[in-house]
Structures are given as C-alpha cells and as structure tokens.
Amino acid sequence: MVRRVAILGGGTGGTVLANDLTDRLAAEIDAGDVEVTLINDDPDHVYKPVWLYVPFGQREPADGRRPLRELVDSRIDLAIDRVTEIDTDEKKLALRDAPGSLTYDYLVVATGSTLAPAEVPGLVEGAHDYYSESGALAFREELLSMTEGHLVLSVVGTPHMCPAAPLEFVFMADDWFRERGLREDVEITYTYPINRVHGNANIAEWARPLMDERDIDVETFFNAESVDPEAGTIASMEGTELDYDLLVGIPPHRGVDVVDEAGLGDRGWVDVDKRTLEAEAADGVYAIGDAATTGVPKAGSVAHYQAGVVARRIASEVRDRPATATYDGKTLCFIETGMDSASFVEFDYENPPSPAPASEKLHWSKLAYNESYWLTARGLL
Known part of the structure; x- marks a missing residue:
C-alpha cells in the first residue's frame, strides 16, 4: 500500500521538510511505497528576512526568491496550486486548479502567515510595511x-512573523540616519501593545536600555485602533494619539482560511x-512553523527545527515504528542592532533567551547566513 504525504506550503518549513523526508525515505520512495507531494501557490520559494534590508536600499526582493523546483528533490511531486478544502475525515484535499481530490495518509500544514492590515481602519492607506x-x-x-x-514604527498585531524585526528596524534606522548626519532632524518612535518593547521579557529587558541610549522614543500599552x-x-x-510623517505598521497576521474551515484552529x-x-483536532495531521500554535516565535529557525522533528516522526510511522521525536522549542535568531552590528539569541521551552553582546562579527554572521540560506532550504544545512 502506498503511503502518501501531503505538505501544504513551500516556505522554509515545508521545503526543508519535503527534502528531509525524501532523504529519510529514499528507499521507500524509490520502491514506489511512499509519495511526497509539496503544494505551494507560488512557483518561487521566498526568503522573507531579505525584506528588512530593502527599504534601506541594501537588497532587492529578487535576492530572496528562487524557483521552488530548483530547491526540492526531484522525487518530490511539486504542485503549484492552492488548497481550497481540507477534509480531515476522508483525508482528502481539494485544489483550486486540479480536478478531483488529492488523498493523503499524512498531512503537514506549513502555510505560514498572511497579513491582515484591513483589520485596522486606515492602516492600509496610511502605513507602510516591510513584511511583504x-x-x-x-x-x-x-x-x-x-x-x-517623525518616523513611527507601530507593532499593531501580535503574534507576527520574525518578532525581532521591529526592534531591528528602529535600531537600523537610528544608525542609518546618524551615518548620514540626519538623526537630529528625525524623531523615531516605537510602539508596542503590552507593557514592554517585546513579547519576550528577556529580550525586552535587553532592548529597552539600547533604545533609551539612542533616543528612540517608546510607547508601550499602545494597541493601535x-x-x-x-x-x-x-x-x-x-x-493615545501620535502624529507621524512616515508610519511603519507591523500589521495583524493570520493564517489561511482553509485551516479555520477544516476546524483545525x-x-x-x-x-x-x-x-x-x-x-489536536484531526489524526494524521501535523503543523509546523508560523501555522502551528506552539507558543514559540513565528521564525524561520523554528520552522526549520520543527520540520526535522516531523520528518523523523512520519518516517517512523511509515515504517510502523513508534514515533518518538519531539520538538523542544529550540529557536535562534540574529538581531541587527545597527547597520553594522548585531546580537544573537538561542532558547527553547526550558531555557530563556540571553542576547549576546552586539558586535560587527555577529552582523556579518547574519549576512553570511542570509547568503547560505539556500543550502538550508535544500536540506544541506
């Protein structure tokens, strides 16, 4: 009997998982006993962290795109299509373009985050973002x-992709304007919905003194309406009401409607x-990355580590063995603290983050990883 694995979403999590699973189950796939299908509605794979650098003129969006077919193993069935319905009882997927339905034994939802700026009146018309x-x-x-x-960055919606990126932006903007001799003429304000500058208390405790030292004004308990x-x-x-000359809004995020409609969350x-x-709501279904409610950040490193766990679990189940692999909450992230310095954090469910002292070395480490990311997507790192 053929075991069929369907992966929804060709972002970091879905791509790494497809390649990892294909490597682990190579013999079964070659024998025709396992089929892996990756479904994505864009022929390209997009590396979103590049977008942070685009407004500063340092990168182009094209730097973060590669054809998905070039990144995944040739044994993976790649469907450029959109899933319109998930039937978890019958284990079937309906696709927008393909006739009939796609059956699965194991389904992995890796559909990521989408932006929902229209949920806040005026945000679409009045604010910019670098999350697309x-x-x-x-x-x-x-x-x-x-x-x-007056440059205002307002974190409007949480949770959101890359939780450190709003801090990174204001640190980079401060440094960027200083380098050009304009900082005295540009006021920078950062707003956050709760009583600190980041959702994680340890990162907030580290970041706030840096913001104060650099005259970045802060408004907490600011839930943009x-x-x-x-x-x-x-x-x-x-x-509270703030005047602005240029507004950067981190918009509300949500997943995809098909997840709600399937009763998965x-x-x-x-x-x-x-x-x-x-x-929790269906057998044979996993979720990774932004799409999964694990309580950890919606970050690429999370999707990467979770993909490895799910690959091991599915491989065990295909071979009729107990699935024992578990995710420990591991997350790592570089945090830009200027145009040529960065910090680094690594943490999990049991160990809180402790940001490393900012340095030029860590900044270049982040840039180096951005360049080598495509090896991660291919499952080589």
Missing part, C-alpha cells in the same frame, strides 16, 4: 527620501501539541 515584497518596495521610495520629520492618513495620526485603544493557526506537533 510590495510593502518593502513602496516603503523604500518613502524612506530613502526622508530627511526630517485606527490610522488617519489625511491627518497623519495613529490612535490607540488606550486613548482559529485565525488560520493550527492547534497542536507543542512537542509532537500533531494537530
């Missing part, structure tokens, strides 16, 4: 020409066991 290709390009046009005024593009203001539920996030990554 189009957003980063449009923002670049404004940021490169800014020489004075609306933006008035004509007046150039952003208002919070708490009653709310807002497109799959409710899972945080260690086994198995879906």
Whole structure:
C-alpha cells in the first residue's frame, strides 16, 4: 500500500521538510511505497528576512526568491496550486486548479502567515510595511527620501512573523540616519501593545536600555485602533494619539482560511501539541512553523527545527515504528542592532533567551547566513 504525504506550503518549513523526508525515505520512495507531494501557490520559494534590508536600499526582493523546483528533490511531486478544502475525515484535499481530490495518509500544514492590515481602519492607506515584497518596495521610495520629520514604527498585531524585526528596524534606522548626519532632524518612535518593547521579557529587558541610549522614543500599552492618513495620526485603544510623517505598521497576521474551515484552529493557526506537533483536532495531521500554535516565535529557525522533528516522526510511522521525536522549542535568531552590528539569541521551552553582546562579527554572521540560506532550504544545512 502506498503511503502518501501531503505538505501544504513551500516556505522554509515545508521545503526543508519535503527534502528531509525524501532523504529519510529514499528507499521507500524509490520502491514506489511512499509519495511526497509539496503544494505551494507560488512557483518561487521566498526568503522573507531579505525584506528588512530593502527599504534601506541594501537588497532587492529578487535576492530572496528562487524557483521552488530548483530547491526540492526531484522525487518530490511539486504542485503549484492552492488548497481550497481540507477534509480531515476522508483525508482528502481539494485544489483550486486540479480536478478531483488529492488523498493523503499524512498531512503537514506549513502555510505560514498572511497579513491582515484591513483589520485596522486606515492602516492600509496610511502605513507602510516591510513584511511583504510590495510593502518593502513602496516603503523604500518613502524612506530613502526622508530627511526630517517623525518616523513611527507601530507593532499593531501580535503574534507576527520574525518578532525581532521591529526592534531591528528602529535600531537600523537610528544608525542609518546618524551615518548620514540626519538623526537630529528625525524623531523615531516605537510602539508596542503590552507593557514592554517585546513579547519576550528577556529580550525586552535587553532592548529597552539600547533604545533609551539612542533616543528612540517608546510607547508601550499602545494597541493601535485606527490610522488617519489625511491627518497623519495613529490612535490607540488606550486613548493615545501620535502624529507621524512616515508610519511603519507591523500589521495583524493570520493564517489561511482553509485551516479555520477544516476546524483545525482559529485565525488560520493550527492547534497542536507543542512537542509532537500533531494537530489536536484531526489524526494524521501535523503543523509546523508560523501555522502551528506552539507558543514559540513565528521564525524561520523554528520552522526549520520543527520540520526535522516531523520528518523523523512520519518516517517512523511509515515504517510502523513508534514515533518518538519531539520538538523542544529550540529557536535562534540574529538581531541587527545597527547597520553594522548585531546580537544573537538561542532558547527553547526550558531555557530563556540571553542576547549576546552586539558586535560587527555577529552582523556579518547574519549576512553570511542570509547568503547560505539556500543550502538550508535544500536540506544541506
């Protein structure tokens, strides 16, 4: 009997998983006993961390794109299509373009995050972002020409992709304007919805003194409620209103509707066991990366490590062995602290983060990883 594995999403998690699983089950795949199908609605694989550098004129969106077919093992069935329905009882998927349905024995949801700026009135019209290709390009046009005024970065929605990126942006912007002799003419304000500057208390404790030292104004307990593009203001539920000349909004995030419709979780996030990554609402279903509600950051490193766990579990199950691999919450992240310095954190469920002292070496380490990322996607790192 052929065992069929369907992976939804060709981002970091889905791509690494497909390659890892194909390597582990090479003999079974070659014998025709296992089929692995990767479904993605874009023929390209997108490396999103590149977008942080686009507004500063340092990178182009094309630097973060590669054809997905070039990154995955030739034995993987790659379907450029969109899943429109998940039937977890019958273990079938409906696709937008393909006739009939795709059956599976194991389903892995790796559909990532989508942006939902329309949930906040005025955010679409009044704010820029660097959490999408189009957003980063449009923002670049404004940021490169800014020489004075009030730059506001507001973290509007949490959880969101790459939780450190808002801090990185204001640190980089501060340094960038200083290097050009413009910092005295540009006021920078950072807002966050809770009573600290980051969701993780240890990272917040590390970051806040740096922000104070560098005259980055901070507004906490600022839950953005609306933006008035004509007046150039952003208002919070708490009653605070800020004027801005250039607004960067980290918009609300959500998963994909098909997850909600399948009863796997709310807002497109799959409710899972945080260690086994198995879906709570259906058998034979896993979720990894941004799509999984594990309580860890929505970061590429998380998707990478979780992909390895799920690959080991599915390989064991295919071979009728007990699946024992578990995810320990491992997360790692470089955090830019300027245009030529960065910190680094590594943590898991049991050990909290302790950011390393910022250095130029760590900055170059981050850039080096960005260049070598394509080896990670191929399963070589």
